[in-house]
Amino acid sequence: MQQKLTIKAILIAISGILLGLNFQVSTSHATNETESLSSNKTTFGNVTVNEINAARDNGTIILNVAEVGDEEQYRWVDVSGAENPVINIIAGKDYTFKVSNSTPEVHELIIDSTVNGKASEIAKSDEIQPYAKNIEFKFKSDKASSLEYHCKYHPGMMNGTINVIQ
Numbered sequence: 001m002q003q004k005l006t007i008k009a010i011l012i013a014i015s016g017i018l019l020g021l022n023f024q025v026s027t028s029h030a031t032n033e034t035e036s037l038s039s040n041k042t043t044f045g046n047v048t049v050n051e052i053n054a055a056r057d058n059g060t061i062i063l064n065v066a067e068v069g070d071e072e073q074y075r076w077v078d079v080s081g082a083e084n085p086v087i088n089i090i091a092g093k094d095y096t097f098k099v100s101n102s103t104p105e106v107h108e109l110i111i112d113s114t115v116n117g118k119a120s121e122i123a124k125s126d127e128i129q130p131y132a133k134n135i136e137f138k139f140k141s142d143k144a145s146s147l148e149y150h151c152k153y154h155p156g157m158m159n160g161t162i163n164v165i166q
């Protein structure tokens with residue numbers, strides 16, 4: 001009986017330690033998350049919830065073209081449902097955009113670099129036909145910068161920022 005109680009006490013102590021560890025791990029994870037989000041906020045100004053952090057995944061950026069609101073309001077939409085998301089990528093790393101189209105219109109993804117207020121096209125996808133699925137488009141940017149992306153045909157509705165991080 002005495003022995004059983006002792007074993008029980010040891011087990012309770014061990015699970016207490018494990019719980020404590022778990023708690024610490026999840027706390028530090030949460031802190032890192034907050035730090036990286038807030039540092040993005042500081043650096044890039046308008047980065048909030050609609051953000052794709054492609055830096056953390058395997059280099060695939062999934063976007064869907066969707067119609068939102070009442071009529072013909074087209075947007076780039078990420079897997080979380082965020083519209084025209086800010087996309088964070090790492091300089092020098094290869095990325096693949098996979099774009100699907102849920103609309104009856106043609107779209108085309110254009111990436112621009114703006115120097116001294118003048119935008120110039122640095123990359124573009126093929127035309128994304130109505131209801132096309134997973135149109136692939138490879139992209140790499142060699143140096144840290146802030147780029148813009150938009151649709152060739154709906155630049156006012158379908159546009160966002162790509163942060164290239166060193």
Ligand SMILES: [Cu+2]
Pocket residue numbers: 074106107108151152153154158
């Ligand atoms: Cu479009």
